Amino acid sequence: MLNRRTLLAASGAVLAASTLARPNVARAAAPFQQPPLPYDQNALAPTISARTVGLHYGKHHKGYFDKLNTLTAGKPYAELDLEEVIVRAKEQGDTAIFNNAGQAWNHNFYWQQFAGGPAEAPAALVQAAERDFGGMDGLKKKMVETGDGVFGTGWVWLVEDNGKLALLGLQDAGNPIAEKKRPLLGIDVWEHAYYLDWENRRTAHIQAVLDERVNWGFVGDQLAS
Template sequence: MFTRRTLLAAAGAVAATGLAGPHVARAAAPFQQPPLPYGEDALAPTVSARTVGLHYGKHHKAYFDKLNKLVEGKPYADMELEEVIRRAKADNATPVFNNAGQAWNHNFYWQQFKGGPAAPPAALVEAATRDFGGIDPLKAKMVETADGVFGTGWVWLVADNEKLQVLGLQDAGNPIAEGKAPLLGIDVWEHAYYLDWENRRTAHVKALLDERVNWAFVGERLAG
């Protein structure tokens, strides 16, 4: 799981992945953007270095900056990031939810491309075959769902009671807030693709799924 304190461990594998690990001392700001786990040109040509630089360095960073301002002096500042997402939704604290959700979503987003592309492990293939008819039909369902997200949002592959589902969620939509386990998430906000793909959102999503996703990472999330 992504946690605030593990994200602070910037040196070492835990900091690079943003995944769960031992807690460490808190920095001045309660929530810290983790390092990009590869160079800005690592996803090219599917995602250009320019897009990665803007997406990570401007958009992703801004969610952390805004979140830290919003939670200053409030109980949210002492929570883990996932807990903030759940609590803010329950509290109907929309600005906090949106920025916490987008901070977490992007932490996850960058990690799923690290070491990719990589083939899906057998357990993931089995689950995809059971629930969608195979990996290719699963990808097709994600592309179709991306096309159906009106405006801004995300397409998620999730596990729910051991069954795989594809969700299209608006804006900062997050599976954690829906009580589901995220396995793969594709950002369909225009800032994620427009410089490279213009208005061809579904082509961008298909290219990410075919060319950049580390399906071994997805399988690890399913097994975890």
């Protein structure tokens, strides 16, 4: 398992972001290191095939770490945690660094949320979903709709915002940390995440991932932390 750690307050924006709970992702040292995949490549099949996982993790996810290390070599960013890089790069308008750091972190979270799953949602998450979406089915329905509404590449995120569940449809490397929201669940809607298995049926892919692959216990842990 990957270890939890807190975001260091290196700037005002980082201090604000540090109030958010962190997923169980490893500290990104310099050079930044891609965490191991927490299961075999065929563990998510047939919803997400071994071929897709191999390309997604081994090529795309790895590529973000490789590019981030190149971009940050010899710069102060190389001494920061990955979350700090995301916040500071957005603050300073370092778009390339933000994009690769954001995608590196997004994928760390993405793979981890399937570990040990699928699993049922804990009571506290079910209650929150009933309050904010009319139930778990309502949450899933709205998440599919939000993901379908992301134009082009991006992510759909379930987050905690001011004590309530909310959804964010973010383009490209969009990241809840940069939006100062607590991430609970993230579905990648870049085509490399689903096209080999689902072709252009993005909404069917999102629905299947929510129904068949998400460890809702992990989501509940993020909400409770």
